[in-house]
Amino acid sequence: MIGPISHGGLNMLNFADVVKSLKTSWVNRYCRANDRHWCALLDSLLSKVGGTLLFQCNYDLKLVDLKNLSVFYKDVLAAWQELNSKDHPCNANEYKQEIIWNNRFINEIDGKSFYYRSWANKGILKRKRSPEHPWPVSFVRKLQMQIWRSLYFSRLCWCSCSNP
Numbered sequence: 001m002i003g004p005i006s007h008g009g010l011n012m013l014n015f016a017d018v019v020k021s022l023k024t025s026w027v028n029r030y031c032r033a034n035d036r037h038w039c040a041l042l043d044s045l046l047s048k049v050g051g052t053l054l055f056q057c058n059y060d061l062k063l064v065d066l067k068n069l070s071v072f073y074k075d076v077l078a079a080w081q082e083l084n085s086k087d088h089p090c091n092a093n094e095y096k097q098e099i100i101w102n103n104r105f106i107n108e109i110d111g112k113s114f115y116y117r118s119w120a121n122k123g124i125l126k127r128k129r130s131p132e133h134p135w136p137v138s139f140v141r142k143l144q145m146q147i148w149r150s151l152y153f154s155r156l157c158w159c160s161c162s163n164p
Contacts, residue, residue: 023079027055045069050101050115053125058086060104063113099125 003009031052033039046054049064054077061077069077088105089095100106101115116124 020079057102059102
């Protein structure tokens with residue numbers, strides 16, 4: 001029924017594709033919105049994973065830590081992922097252009113992708129180094145220590161706040 005009449009179809013549109021198209025155009029409107037009032041709910045739900053930055057990331061919806069997301073928003077994120085996800089980087093240029101936050105291929109914390117707002121706000125977004133020229137070991141160790149301290153501190157704060 002979806003194919004052209006010359007091939008036995010009825011020239012009908014594929015409804016599932018139309019719905020995906022509408023959802024992805026919704027993402028474009030959301031990311032480009034000047035008046036953010038209508039975006040407030042989704043902004044608050046996506047704030048811990050980067051807000052509109054999420055739509056630039058190569059994310060896997062199963063790995064992104066999103067709770068309390070409505071079925072509509074999950075469908076929107078799934079449609080965007082389906083149309084915009086990329087395979088594993090094949091060369092040094094692709095590798096350097098990957099955004100590290102919410103990346104489907106970088107899931108270090110409890111099997112989930114991660115996002116650090118303070119680091120992203122300082123401009124740390126992409127790998128910028130190829131596998132052939134990795135970061136110096138001292139930098140990697142320092143980065144690992146910062147992550148460890150940040151996780152330890154946040155868990156310590158959570159424990160102290162939840163056990164008065």
